[in-house]
Amino acid sequence: MVAIEDKLSQVNWDFPDSDTKENINSIHPYPAKFIPEIPRNLIRLIGLPPGTCVLDPFCGSGATLVEAQMAGFPAIGIDLNPIACLISQVKTRPPPADFLDSSISVVEQAKKSKRTAVPKISNLDHWFQRDIQEAIARLLTQVDHIKNASTKDALYLSLSSILVRVSNQESDTRYAAVHKKVDRESFYALFLNTAARLTAIKALNKPKTNEVEIACKNILEVTPMDFPHSVGLVVTSPPYPNAYEYWLYHKYRMFWLGYDPIQVKNQEIGARAHYFKKNHQTEHDFRRQMRNVLELLWAVIVKGGCICIIIGRSIIHGRTIDNASMLTEIAGEVGFTSVGNISRQISSSRKTFNLSHANIKTENILVFRK
Ligand SMILES: C[S@@+](CC[C@H](N)C(=O)[O-])C[C@H]1O[C@@H](n2cnc3c(N)ncnc32)[C@H](O)[C@@H]1O
Structure with a gap:
């Protein structure tokens, strides 16, 4: 059997020629979204046991779900943000005839x-x-x-x-x-x-399956009982502490469509608003939240299944936080074995990654196995 690290090394993960202008991922703007090549190649190279599904617990605009669908695997997506869930739904459902x-x-x-x-x-x-x-x-x-x-x-x-x-x-x-x-x-x-x-x-778009379920929920309130299928592979990019503000990016979209952006802000992991107030959050809060998420993933993924986490560093009050090392530590504590760690360059032309306060130029693809 080829080791995961060797399989991952077959690919140039920088994807310098990625162009998402005229594909399904371009139908709605979303900050820090995946270039589709990342979930596509992780699903292709790592695969999942028969009868299981792909999960993205921070599905955002649904890039992982679309790639799972294209490869013929059922998928589950979870996100707190109702605009994320709307985009994921429309992308993965059959086009309405009327x-x-x-x-x-x-x-x-x-x-x-x-x-x-x-x-x-x-x-x-x-x-x-x-x-x-x-x-x-x-x-x-x-x-x-x-x-x-x-x-x-x-x-x-x-x-x-x-x-x-x-x-x-x-x-x-x-x-x-x-x-x-x-x-x-x-x-x-x-x-x-x-x-x-x-x-x-x-x-x-010609997906091989329409078996995609999307839940608009706070991942910290989701329990293993909420999962209709057993999970064989997780491909996700969590929010980083003090980096993006998904709620703010979609604030007026939510207002117009009848949602409450302030409720989303309060529950959003990593939102800058939580790091700039009296008694502000710290990296320890992020560590605790990610531990809860990794414990949930441990409970729902089958033995031998892999979780792939794509994450960059962040800066909190002038201090650089190495989120990839933090997650590797937590995953080990929860019981996962690290089977891959690739650093990739983020293209400077990706506007939604331009964060002047964090200057994120690279991110890591971490793979852990249960
Ligand atoms: C890096 S983005 C995911 C982008 C996604 N990979 C894509 O291609 O569009 C992180 C996501 O985490 C979501 N999020 C933040 N806090 C959350 C929470 N408590 N529960 C569920 N999702 C949350 C945000 O709304 C955001 O969509």
Whole structure:
């Protein structure tokens, strides 16, 4: 049997030519998302025992789930963030047959409809022009009437993916308010373009299975009883302490779609907000949280199954935290054996990795076996 370390060494994990512009992973922005080659190659090289499934307990925008599906393995994804779960659902479900027609009809109805009350959202006038607020509210009212859940989700996703572009926010990664030339017509046109693009991309995707389950939950509250299948392989990238703020990135998307971003913030592991307050969190809190997660993974994975964790370092109040070494230590304490550790370069063109405060240039792929 070829050792995992030898199998991993067959691949250049930097994937300098990775281009996700026109594939399923490009349908919605997401910070620190996988390039698909990472889960694809881990699933291909390590595999999983028959009758088991792939798990990503921090599935984000669902790259691992899509790759498991493409390889023909059932998958389970868990994430706290409802926008992450929406993206993962739409990416992994069969494309709804009536989606394009529905997108056209909701726009027609929204244009014809009467003035619609805009939901009470904090600081809305700062981030959205009044005209655009009204157009979004009208469109949402029409989408809310759609009966088919898959069609409705695909419509919500099309709207969510363009919300920053039609807002005053400079870009997905810059939180300054600027003036942009958007009006109601261009908003509706952008929505229709996005729906058409989603349809075209979904038509190219040919998964070998549709067995994917997604749970929108705090992983620290999940128990082994919540798992419908036995797990044979985990491929995941956990949040890093004091690095990204997934809740903040999607704050207005959540407000518009009726979720509570503050509740997500409070439960989000690693969020910078927890590291910059009185009695702030420390690396010890992160260690405790990751230990809970690794104990859960130990309980649900079959003997011989592997967990792959992709993680970089972070900086907390000027101190560098070597998260990969910390996780290796915890995994050993829980009972796992380390069978692989690869360091990879993160391409400087990956905008969602540009964190001025952390300067993350490399990350580690850690593999542990039960
Ligand atoms: C590095 S991202 C995962 C990105 C994913 N690999 C992708 O390709 O999109 C980490 C994820 O952990 C999620 N997360 C943070 N705290 C969580 C918690 N308590 N329970 C579940 N998920 C959580 C975040 O919402 C985020 O989506």
